[in-house]
Amino acid sequence: MKLPNIVKETRERVIARDKRTCQYCGKDKLYKQQLNLDHIHPESEGGLFTESNLLVACKQCNHRKGKKPIGSYILHRLAQIERERETLLALQTKTPNIC
Numbered sequence: 095m096k097l098p099n100i101v102k103e104t105r106e107r108v109i110a111r112d113k114r115t116c117q118y119c120g121k122d123k124l125y126k127q128q129l130n131l132d133h134i135h136p137e138s139e140g141g142l143f144t145e146s147n148l149l150v151a152c153k154q155c156n157h158r159k160g161k162k163p164i165g166s167y168i169l170h171r172l173a174q175i176e177r178e179r180e181t182l183l184a185l186q187t188k189t190p191n192i193c
């Protein structure tokens with residue numbers, strides 16, 4: 095499918111600005127299917143396809159975020175990271191020191 099020039103130009107500017115790096119997890123060198131543009135303010139709620147409302151996201155982060163507003167997605171991810179950290183700490187304290 096051929097994109098209209100304004101869409102293509104906006105897409106290229108956002109990709110150049112974000113240096114092909116996911117703005118959520120930092121994964122870099124994203125190309126083709128791995129590189130998505132995410133709407134900061136969701137398209138379903140009137141968010142526009144403009145540079146100020148778009149960022150580069152990897153496919154995984156874009157899928158995880160879905161249509162959540164960026165603020166609630168970030169809080170959700172922080173809570174997830176905290177749970178993972180607590181699980182790791184619990185595992186470390188249960189592991190006997192074999193040195």
Ligand SMILES: [Zn+2]
Pocket residue numbers: 116117118119120121151152153154155156
């Ligand atoms: Zn990512």
